[in-house]
Amino acid sequence: VPDWKEEEAITETVFRDMNEWSEDMFVAGGVEKLIETYLCECSDRRCTVPIQLTRAEYEAVRGVPINFAIALDHENPEIDSVLAEHERYAVVQKMTGSAARIARDSDPRR
Numbered sequence: 001v002p003d004w005k006e007e008e009a010i011t012e013t014v015f016r017d018m019n020e021w022s023e024d025m026f027v028a029g030g031v032e033k034l035i036e037t038y039l040c041e042c043s044d045r046r047c048t049v050p051i052q053l054t055r056a057e058y059e060a061v062r063g064v065p066i067n068f069a070i071a072l073d074h075e076n077p078e079i080d081s082v083l084a085e086h087e088r089y090a091v092v093q094k095m096t097g098s099a100a101r102i103a104r105d106s107d108p109r110r
């Protein structure tokens, strides 16, 4: 669980990036709604399914090092814990190796 200050810092970074990047955007409801294509980050390394997230959504997922954006139904129940399912993608938390250790260490209910 990231602390709030860290999350705030991430948010600030996102906004800074958006500002740097806004020159290229086509204006269609603002940068927050601009959808970009990423590759599914599921545990299958050969998976190249494109997923669509807004830049802000993607940055929010990657703001947590053990969180990943994947295509819907691409989670591996043995190592992925689904945090959220959206229309276009799902967010999972990896529960392997150091990721599991980090997740355990930061579990407030432990």
Ligand SMILES: [Zn+2]
Pocket: 040, 041, 042, 043, 044, 047, 048, 049, 070, 071, 074
């Ligand atoms: Zn996948």
